[in-house]
Amino acid sequence: MRKPFPFDEFESKWQTYWDKNQTYRTANPGDEGFDATKPKYYVLDMFPYPSGAGLHVGHPEGYTATDIIARYKRMKGFNVLHPMGWDAFGLPAEQYAIKTGQHPRITTEANTENFKKQLQAIGFSYDWEREVNTTDPDYVKWTQWIFLKLYNSYYCEEAQQARPVSELEEKGMTSKEIDKLRLAFTHEAPVNWSPDLGTVLANEEVDEWKAKGHTVERRPLRQWMLRITKYAQRLIDDLDDLDWPESIKLLQKNWIGKSEGATVKFEVQGSVGASPASDAEGSVGEIEVFTTRPDTLFGATYMVIAPEHPLVNEITTPDNKDAVEAYKEGCVLKSDLERGEMNKDKTGEPTGAFAINPANGERIPIWISDYVMMGYGTGAIMAVPAHDVRDFEFAKKFNIPIQCVVGAPALPYTEQGVVVNSGFLNGLSTAEAKAKMIDWLEESEKGSRQINFKLRDWLFSRQRYWGEPFPLLWDKETGEHTCVPESDLPVLQPEMEDFKPTGDPRGPLVKAENWINYSDQYTRETNTMPQWAGSCWYYLRYCDPRNTERFISEQAEDYWSGDDSAMVDLYVGGTEHAVLHLLYARFWHKVLFDLGLLSTKEPFKKLVNQGLILGEDGNKMSKSIGNVVNPDDIIKEYGADSLRLYEMFMGPLEQVKPWQTNGVDGVSRFLAKVWRLASEQNQEGEWEVKTNFQNEATSDKDLLKALHQTIKKVGEDIENLAFNTAISQMMVCLKTFQDYEKENGLPLQEFTIFLQLLNPFAPHLTEELNKLIGNDTLLSSQDWPAFDESKMVESEKTIIVQVNGKLRARLQVPAGMSKEDLEEMALATNEVKSFTDDKTIRKVIVIPNKLVNIVAN
């Protein structure tokens, strides 16, 4: 098939040229060619996991956007950091290894190479010298080094920041005490264990793997955790300064889930152990609950504790014991998902024990039910059925009294209101009553103000082969853990041939006996880190990727941080990372900031989420539906520039939109027209440079107006990431060039400017044309053109004439005509006369240079 323009000849040529000449090399402070007077700009893509499937057309969407920004910012005089790398640890390579025996490193290398080749074929201006790969030993070394920073730090409550645990040693704390405070700590708790994956999963990952058909069950295991909860408040507060979509900020806030309220202590009445509750007198202990509605305490008519609550056995009376035990067992079998689905029908059992409502002294029953979770708050609640939907359902089902304490039209009523039936709170508003009740609780030592977060500590260990091993050791004698010396880093996985899960919750590394046995005294930790570890700090490594002494040099850190409170100026990627990756990376960044290793408190200043690209059928692209579009095919047929242009022309970057391959025809035609302005085919079908060039600057007002409007619009649109409208403006401008060229030949100076504007979008074609028309400097090394407002001034304006808001006529008038003249002219038109002659003119609104609206009736 004949190409509309010979992209197949020049695209790979330019890619080779850029590569050989390191055209897009970014200089660090101290490097040759570093210019300290240039401001820095750091524009980052979310690096991909190099899967075996290769790229689909969704990948280049964000990448093209950032590439345009990077190229534009270079032209605007910035020293631009625009890197790419590979998030290459991950389960698919390991599972492939289990199936085929091929080492994950081999699979990963092949996939990475393929991804890189595909990306390079699109002509992105990455500085490939800065490429990082999370599986490289040099990279693993620093991931582990940062982990050790977490391990060797604790959260100082007074300073509200991380500090080295050495401070605690100096204070004389024992190692056991210190271990309880470390930011990386072990914890034995029910976790999500997947027998067929042979690993533990984070809560957030469970659904994803279940959807892929794997089983996940609850099982108590000792795991490594990271103390992200200490940062909950800062992770919320520091969102304020970030230039992120409000919806993403909200997503993170909801995930962290801050609730303000109070804890309340309820005295438990009855017996501990054997004797029935009715026999006992007085208090036998207390149960603490968390509530966001202390104002409704007078309405608490029963209590519920989670089935896993440690006090369940103690307080249950003999009469109820069998039923409670049976209920508890049922809960263990139910997965979280099933528990969630049951929420239409509440279940539970009375324990037979009673508690005393501290507000009114009433004796209320204590129930167990799985609608109360052990993992949140205290694992126990005061139930106020009148003002909580769940408590209401439960009380209805089990015929528990419902006491209304907020003036309400109907129950359950969960809104704010005026307090009733509540003793000293009566007549107060909800907010006032909350405050007064908390004061009362604190004075009478029956509770206190309390803030709770939904966020849990981060389950950080995995039982996998293909991940960073923890650089930790266990003392065979004492059973205590310690870290390997820094000189041991990186701690790499042992070479293994059998990757199958063993069923041993310590993971596949237990099979490498020599490796585990570190010394006579120590044995190695066999857990590995989750895939998030590498992606938590890769943006830091790009700043100084080959440093063997430090994870990032102070000088590079200082330079690429700039003067801002966040390091990366623009971060573009998919919404699927709105919560996890972005929260984890922020957490690590803050720890490193606290320890004085970074000068910014946040990693990503501006965040943009590109919208998903759907298949042509409007469904999400997937192999099973068979609607995946491969960019290689598009490049082959239309060229890389057309692919880039179409990716951006489809619509707003942040919007979800379907791919339409024949839409590529439109942008391809546009590029072909640009090409044919300077080039034509001879009899043999070969392309030849035209000869009708106009060397001197043109004075054609229409052409100059179109050009300068385009300079302005394209620049503004790139700044706003509105690439689709920038392209349409260039399409409009091209038409002016075409008309002018027919009459006068191609105006080289103005055409060069046009190529300059198009260059960030279509770098191959524009560089080739620039060379063809005789320019010998690269467009990519030129300054972004400036526009001249005076060239854009319109001498004539089209004035809209409306009668009662409806368009009736247009007037061509000189710009700047006075209101009075416009009104007079408008009233004089035949159209206005015919629509007003049977009416009275009430009012005339005149907006100079725009419109006249005549109000008549």
Place this chain on the structure above:
RNA sequence: GCCGACGUGGUGGAAUUGGUAGACACAGUUGAUUCAAAAUCAACCGCCUUCGGGUGUAUGGGUUCGAGUCCCAUCGUCGGUACCA
């Protein structure tokens, strides 16, 4: 359920602070060129119409000289979340 985003031609989408709705494209129709086709070029292209105009941005109200844009209600689509007390 709750939270959030969004509803504009056959399709993707344009439309500064409220001021010509449908830019720019795709698809379609007609014509030119061609032996023919592709490619290219030109014209048309929301709906209705008695060709004056009427109507139209999910639906129904409202504010305004004027609403796709602002306000209220309803419906729908998508995303997040799921007993978080």
